[in-house]
Structure formats: C-alpha cells, structure tokens
Amino acid sequence: MSLGAFGAVLTVVLTTGMAVVVSRWLHTALDPAQLLASERVPHLGGHEPSVHAWSRFHVRYYAMALLFLAFDMEMVFMYPWAVVFVQEGLIALVEMLMFILILLLGILYAWRERALEWA
C-alpha cells in the first residue's frame, strides 16, 4: 500500500520530530554540569559586569571602505587604460600616475589611521 503524498509529509514530520528530540537529548547528555548563575558570568578577573553586554561601538568601517575604494577604483580604471595605453602613449602614463598619486593619499591616510595593522 502506498501512502503517497501523505507518507512523504508523515516522514518529514517524524524525522523532524526525532531530530528535535535527539538534539534536546544530546544537549543534556553532553552538558552534564548544568551551569549555575555564578558559573555563567564572563571573566573579568573577579568582578561581575555592571551593565548589559548590549553595547554599540564604532568598528571604523570607513577605514576599510577607504582601502577598498583605493584599490578597487585603481583596478576599474586600469583595465580600459591598459587597452588604450599604446595608442595614447606618454599622456596616458602621466594621467595614470596622477590618478595613482591621488589614491595614494587615501592609502596614506588609512595607514595613519592604523587601518593596515593586523590587531
């Protein structure tokens, strides 16, 4: 006897249900020590936090955005420039150098803002 579409739905429901039960069981089985309030605080060296961890801070994306623009815009301009370089000659080289010089200012600024440091 074929259960057809109903069988497929039943299989999905049963499998999902079992997955929920098994993962709940795994959670308790692998975490035998149910942590108490004093075991859940973050480590501050002997103090508990006095304010909520929900804190808005500045990740300074602008420095990363500046670096991205500097290198990305360089590439965007360089492809068409490479195509016409032979045809245009020295003037194209000077134009590109000026362009790179302007972008370099941005990179130097980002460098000063410590955007290139690992940590």
Added chain:
Amino acid sequence: MAGAGARVGLITALASRADIPIFPVLGVGGRRAAFALAALPGVRVVDHPRAAALLLVVGRPTRALLRPLLVVHDLLPPPRATVWWQVGAGGEDLVAALPSTVIATTGEVAGLRTVFGDLVSGRRPSDRPALPDIEPAPWRGIGPYGQGGSGMTGGVPFGRPLPSRSADPDGLELDELPLHVGPLFPPLPPGLELHLEVQGDVLRRASVGENPFTRWPGDPALGPLDTSDFLGALDAPVMVAHLELARARHHLRWAASAVALHGLRAEAHRLRHLAERVCVGDHPSVVALARRLGRCRSLASTMAGIGVLDGGDAPPGPVARAGGRGHDARLDDPAYEGLGFEPVVHEAGDAWDRFLQRLGEAAQALELAGRAGDRVRSPGPPVEGPRGLLDASEVPPSQKLLSLLPDLLEGQEWGDAMTTIISLDIDVEEAAAGAEVQALVEP
C-alpha cells in the same frame, strides 16, 4: 563491556598524563613559588579560568582577594579542583570558603598531578560552585520575549542597565562601557584592578582600583617581595654578584611575560627557563638573546611608539633610563667603583625601548656579576632595584608607576594598553608595602 571499560581506562590514563592546565592566583608571599610554577615540567599555566582544571592559590590570599577568587573559582569548567600552596601563616578564610581545597607541598608538581589524576578519573568529585545560584538579573517575563522593552529591536533589554552614551573621538554618540577588570586578570600584573570606561576597544578613561594587598588591621605582615634581595641590601651587607644575578633573573622573567603577551609562547618558555637557572656563564647567551629579540620586527612594530613616557616623568629606574634619563644609583655606590659600570640608556621612552632597556640591563648585570667576584656591598647608599631606586624613606617605584597609569592609558586601544602596563613592570604587592611605609612616615 570489558572492552569499553578498558578503553575508558586507557583514555583516563592518557588524560591524567597530559599537562595540567592551571590558573594561578597569587597571594601574599607566593611570588617565588609562582615564578617556579611556570617553569615546572608537566604544568601549563593558562591565562583564562575557562581553560583550567585546577585553581592554584599560591601564598596567602588577602581578605580583599577572597571574593574575586571565589568568582574566578566558579568560572573553571567542571570537573575542577582548588589546590593551595601555603606560604607562611594565615589565609584560613580560603579553606572556610572552599572546604574542598587541597593543601599541597609548595613548589612540587607531584601534589598537583595527584589531584588532577583523581579529578580526571572521577575518583575526586568536582568542586561545587562557591557562590550562591542567584541570577544577577532575574527574568521578569515582560514583553513578548521577556526583554521588557519596546521598539524595533526590543528597546531596553531585561536585566542589567544599558551603558550610558558619550561622544567618541569621531564625534559619534556611542556607548561607553564601564569595565572593572582585575585583580585576577592576566596579563595584568597580579592584584592590579583597573576601572575602565571603554568605547569599542578604545579606553576613554582609566583609574586604578583598590590595592588588594593593602593590609587590614590585624592582618599578618606582607611576605617577601620579589625585590626582597634588593630590599635586604638596604640594611645588610650583600655580595654584588648576588644582587646582579637577581637583577638579571628579574629582567628575564619580565621579558618572558612581555613576549608572551605578543604571542611568542615558545620564546617566553625559553626565557622563563633561562631566568630560573641563570648564572654568570650565561652572559654570552643573554647577549645573543637580546640581539635576536632586538631584531624581531613583529615585536618592534607592536611596541614601538606605545606608552611613551618622558624620562623626567618616570621614577628613577629602568623606565626613566629608557626615556633618556641616565641616572642609576650604582653610579654613586662605592661597591661598583672600578667595575666599569656605565648605565644603559635609551631615548624614545616607549614600550619597545623599555623592552630593549631591560634586556640590555640583564646582559650588563651578568657581566658585572662576573667582574665583581666576591666583592661585598655595604648597607648605606640607596639600592638600584630592578624597577628603580629603593630607599627606606622613598615610595617604591611600583607605587609611582601605578599613579602614572590613568594618564598613560587614556585614549589607548586595548592591545596597546596591555603593552603599556606590562612594559612598566608594576608589582602591586610592592606598591602596597610602600603605602604602609608612607603611612608610618606621614601618620
């Protein structure tokens, strides 16, 4: 079933032979044992309680250290145990607060190994949490998700209050997180408690908290400090070679903590071992080490230009000499006459120059120890300690350096702040001892 039992037995046996992860808590008088601990075989000193299996209390925990100690104790993941290396009298409060504490022989790894083995095999139950199970921010059940607020992202979350806001250096109104770190917060020096206001990883304001080593009425005296060799030279004759070896040992231990902060763990390990067994004959290897570390570009790039302190602002000592001020008490000490002593001096006064300064002084100390032979220093003139000038009537260098911290840390990023603090080589216990002397002088 027998196979499974044998397998568990094998895993337990292998686990109990692993390096013992230890979070040490330094109490009064435990300095020397704590230094030796890091060089013990089969022991791994960790800098976060979550990575430890044993909480090792070295020396006598003061009353002010007891509560932070219990907070840190509960952060060790079960199974956990507490071991106490008792040094001197006092500290029974610890056993009263943590009755399952094991008192083991100070400086020996065997006691630690037994407790760890029992813990891993299940023969010893895990320590119960020391603090009561009281939610600091009880669930109030207000709002659809219990957050108790309104607005697009839930408005005000339940529990602890939200941080207040202030303008950041770019003019944006951002949260200012009050953070109390310490007194048991590596890599900060043991006992140092900082009250910080942070925006992201920028320290907007910093102040130094209570000194946990300050004695309360009726407390036993403070134990021997790690500068006790030098303090002893204030009132008793001592061999110059002995003092200089102690200086080299001190600077090498400090250098180990400085390179460990920047992730050079193997280098830190080598430095710690060298510090524990350093002798006059090690002069060439210390010179080579100083040259090698001095060429390390990664260290230089993380320390150069950080925590700049003019030589005139710092107390007389290595920190002032790294900033270009060349005074050294050994110049006026008759015991050093004819040894060809010239102070090592650097110019920039940043964390990198302080690093080079101490490595240079360690190598120089070994050279002086070799030249001094059996020359004896008589008490009388002030002693040049490894942190600076020691004089019976003077405030110790650590106390002066602590008072410089708030201004130095303001506006620094977290990593730079840690580099600055380590580079000053502050001993909080020495500062407490100095405060006692000051209280006696100015009642």
